[in-house]
Amino acid sequence: MIRRFLYNFMQGRNGFDDLTRFVWILTIVFLVLSFLPGLFGFVCTLIVFALIVYTWWRVCSRNVYKRSQENARYLARTASLRTKLRDFRIRFSMRKEYKFFTCPTCHTRLRVPRGKGKLQITCSKCGNRFSGKT
Numbered sequence: 001m002i003r004r005f006l007y008n009f010m011q012g013r014n015g016f017d018d019l020t021r022f023v024w025i026l027t028i029v030f031l032v033l034s035f036l037p038g039l040f041g042f043v044c045t046l047i048v049f050a051l052i053v054y055t056w057w058r059v060c061s062r063n064v065y066k067r068s069q070e071n072a073r074y075l076a077r078t079a080s081l082r083t084k085l086r087d088f089r090i091r092f093s094m095r096k097e098y099k100f101f102t103c104p105t106c107h108t109r110l111r112v113p114r115g116k117g118k119l120q121i122t123c124s125k126c127g128n129r130f131s132g133k134t
């Protein structure tokens with residue numbers, strides 16, 4: 001019953017997307033900050049309300065085309081940052097087994113097993129050789 005209602009309600013509406021998710025994270029950050037005393041906390045409370053209204057407006061918006069364009073713009077602007085974050089997560093998860101180097105010539109990321117001492121590293125992409133401590 002509720003599910004059916006929600007389904008009907010969300011028909012033709014934007015729903016959650018990446019930009020909405022990002023705004024949610026912002027909302028949580030400001031929510032935490034809003035517990036601070038004084039004017040700063042109060043301003044953060046107002047921002048939290050504004051962000052919640054904005055989120056619901058986006059989720060319920062019927063102008064799906066325009067919202068998806070906004071989402072695409074957001075994704076394009078944050079593409080390099082999101083790639084770096086993903087890169088960092090991967091490197092962090094393998095940090096015990098591998099050491100990562102960046103080729104000084106072509107900036108390709110190279111993965112070398114740890115604990116091999118000082119090594120002569122050859123870039124797999126451009127063939128440049130440089131030394132590194134593993």
Ligand SMILES: [Zn+2]
Pocket residue numbers: 103104105106107108123124125126127128
């Ligand atoms: Zn290289």
